[in-house]
Amino acid sequence: MxxxxxxxxxxxxxxxxxxxxxxxxxxxxxxxxxxxxxxxxxxxxxxxxxxxxxxxxxxxxxxxxxxxxxxxxxxxxxxxxxxxxxxxxxxxxxxxxxxxxxxxxxxxxxxxxxxxxxxxxxxxxxxxxxxxxxxxxxxxxxxxxxxxxxxxxxxxxxxxxxxxxTPGMLWPRIVVPESGYNLAASGAVGRNAYDDQEVALELLSKLKASYGAQLEARYKLGLPLDTVASLPDEELMAAIARKRGAIGTGGSIHWQKVAELLIADFRSGVLGRITLETPEQFLQWLAAGQQADAERQNKKKERANKPKARKPDRR
The missing domain is CATH 3.40.50.300 (P-loop containing nucleotide triphosphate hydrolases)
Structure with missing residues (x-):
């Protein structure tokens, strides 16, 4: 997304x-x-x-x-x-x-x-x-x-x-996907621009890689830190949901509720002192995003310049 x-x-x-x-x-x-x-x-x-x-x-x-x-x-x-x-x-x-x-x-x-x-x-x-x-x-x-x-x-x-x-301003097109998710997690974009569950999963992926101890301290998962870091994102979110009572009918995971919980905990700072990116990481994301954007623009120009097929003469 x-x-x-x-x-x-x-x-x-x-x-x-x-x-x-x-x-x-x-x-x-x-x-x-x-x-x-x-x-x-x-x-x-x-x-x-x-x-x-x-x-x-x-x-x-x-x-x-x-x-x-x-x-x-x-x-x-x-x-x-x-x-x-x-x-x-x-x-x-x-x-x-x-x-x-x-x-x-x-x-x-x-x-x-x-x-x-x-x-x-x-x-x-x-x-x-x-x-x-x-x-x-x-x-x-x-x-x-x-x-x-x-x-x-x-x-x-x-x-x-x-x-x-001046009023807060983003830019017309965000070419770095990771930045889009980080901005959404921080509350910098309107609620209608993103899906809570997707943003929460991306946020959790970054948190488990660098801040597993904070996740364990907040949610009392009872898991070793290396296990927290290696768990698939959805499994880790499900574990958090079970600990925090985000459970639906029949024991199913209430994904929307746990997503909102995780985002709110990040925004409020209760997870601890967290930074989602280093300069080195961001420059790598930026280079990849700019390259992908350039490729998209070139393909768009190629489509625009491609001669249109002539309609057959029905006479």
Whole structure:
């Protein structure tokens, strides 16, 4: 299954970012620390015309700290880019964002040349929470559902620091299948764009490979860790269902119920600190996805250019 979600308001957001990028100094892109590569918008560099970028790896308190360190090193090695990790609800680390912006654009500041910053990110990544923390008040709507913010907002963090907040935006076509599943598991796409059971099985496949101990601790499966890692995904999900009472008539597995349970446990963080991808894994997925997409595009062009068969002359 290919997960895609690009509702109408995202077209408007894309246009708004393109226009706003002409007059901003720094771009803040917020990423989900549990899926930093999958939550990075590949369109952003194009839309913002190569402006200095601050990658804010949010929700670090829910992510694997060792993998977060790998991602920070990955992004900090890129030109004209800084990366910091934080929990958007905590004031002191969030304030480090302002200092980082002035590092990226040292010639800005003061009333004559105020800092103009555009903040972007996928839906449900925590932008509104961060903005409320920076302002010290509730000015932006927050929630655990994708698509809460629908219009651009201009916010004043200081007399010489303007922040332009845009609605969460994905990209028109997700070419990396693994990213689609990770985004769905995190809550970044609308519920009508994916099947809970498919997403839960993909999520479980990643969890059992790297976080079997967390699965055992949460669900009390009574299985050795090597057994957890080697069990087929459906068998492992069935074991979780039996432990958590997701059982239907006659002892059958209630697949929808256990899928929702697993996704909810991941999103809430009760499974522990988890990151679904490393930079190396994501780059491999990306290369494979881009190659497959190029092949699809070539086949599409071939079909379009193929001469149509002439209808027989019935005269």
């Amino acid at each position: 290919s997960i895609q979600w690009f509702p109408g308001h995202m077209h408007l957001t894309r246009k708004a970012i393109t226009e706003r990028a002409k007059e901003i100094d720094v771009v803040i892109e917020m990423l989900d620390a549990r899926l930093p590569g999958s939550s990075a918008n590949p369109l952003l560099a194009e839309l913002t015309a190569g402006r200095p970028t601050l990658k804010v790896v949010n929700k670090q308190d829910m992510a694997d700290p060792e993998r977060t360190a790998l991602w920070l090193a990955h992004y900090n090695a890129q030109p004209n880019t800084r990366a910091i990790a934080l929990d958007a609800s905590i004031t002191a680390p969030a304030r480090a964002i302002i200092a980082s912006c002035f590092e990226l654009a040292p010639l800005r500041g003061g009333m004559v040349k105020p800092m103009r910053v555009l903040i972007c990110g996928i839906p449900n990544v925590g932008k509104s929470t961060l903005i409320n923390t920076l302002l010290g008040k509730r000015s932006a709507k927050t929630g655990d559902e994708a698509g809460i913010t629908r219009t651009e907002q201009r916010l004043v963090l200081a007399d010489d620091f303007y922040l332009f907040d």
